[in-house]
Amino acid sequence: MIEELKKHADVLEDVSLNKYNTFHIGGIAKYLVSPLSINDLVETIKILDTNKVPYFILGNGSNVILSSKKYEGAVIRMNNLSGIAVHPELNMAYAEAGAMLPRLVLETVNKELTGLEFAGGIPGTIGGSIYMNAGAYNGCIMDYVASVSVLNKETYEIEELANEDIEYSYRNTIFKKEHKYIILSAKFFLKKGEKSSSMAILEDRQRRRIESQPINFPCAGSVFRNPDGDYAWRLIEACNLKGTSIGGAEVSEMHGNFIINKNNATSDDVYELINLVHDTVLEKTTVDLIIEQEFIGWD
């Protein structure tokens, strides 16, 4: 199987996932597979299915909590699929799933298109960001997506889904619910803007992040979704959980809804700390916080 896979993808075996996620945790993956093109991705999936090898897609690993157990399957990375094309004359941009969102933001702003500035500091890929409808400062990516090209894992067909065919809400999409699709690329509709005012917004948002988030520590952004009418950080801080730690993982002193890898945390440290925060908030406030990050490889 490996020789067949290598015709379509860069393949590494027995790879530590530690450096492929922003928490810097996780175990060994049997295969780390980076398809060379969209057609090669389709062939890769067919080969894995034929050989009954389980797989999952990893974007930039900035919203996942990976288990430390060995993953006896293939982790598929989209890093070879990272093309971006901006068409200011059409108010459109196109990006492949493996392209980084902040790069798309800068390339659109440089061509005087406005809309995506809210996402300048979200360290994810286009695929991972659409999957969970990433957002900040009252903006979310799905509000700017015209269509998404996907691989249907059941039929191996490539489909084009228009925005109106994609169910989405706050930090949620049909992709998260159904797991039937691999996101390949997306088209974005934007508006004519002015580079200087877009840059001013980007700088303001970056300053606000530096002031409020522990961005110098490995982490995966906000741990919990904000409950209706409230903020997860407010509830966590009201329960005096800031600074609480298990092993090397700590509830950030700077922002209650961030857990940081302060000192060589293990996956289990992070997992247990998330549970402790969840259970304490539930007990003290009766709010059942919902996790925003994804646990992968824990069953």
Ligand SMILES: Cc1cc2nc3c(=O)[nH]c(=O)nc-3n(C[C@H](O)[C@H](O)[C@H](O)COP(=O)(O)OP(=O)(O)OC[C@H]3O[C@@H](n4cnc5c(N)ncnc54)[C@H](O)[C@@H]3O)c2cc1C
């Ligand atoms: C410092 C910091 C700040 C952050 N700030 C924000 C913020 O302001 N707003 C916000 O929304 N998030 C934020 N995040 C979280 C994270 O960056 C976003 O959720 C990001 O969009 C995740 O993208 P990713 O490529 O890293 O996805 P990953 O973490 O790699 O994957 C997340 C999920 O998406 C799936 N997936 C990835 N690519 C594909 C694909 N091509 N097809 C199908 N499924 C796919 C994966 O299987 C996984 O289930 C922050 C994270 C950090 C570390």
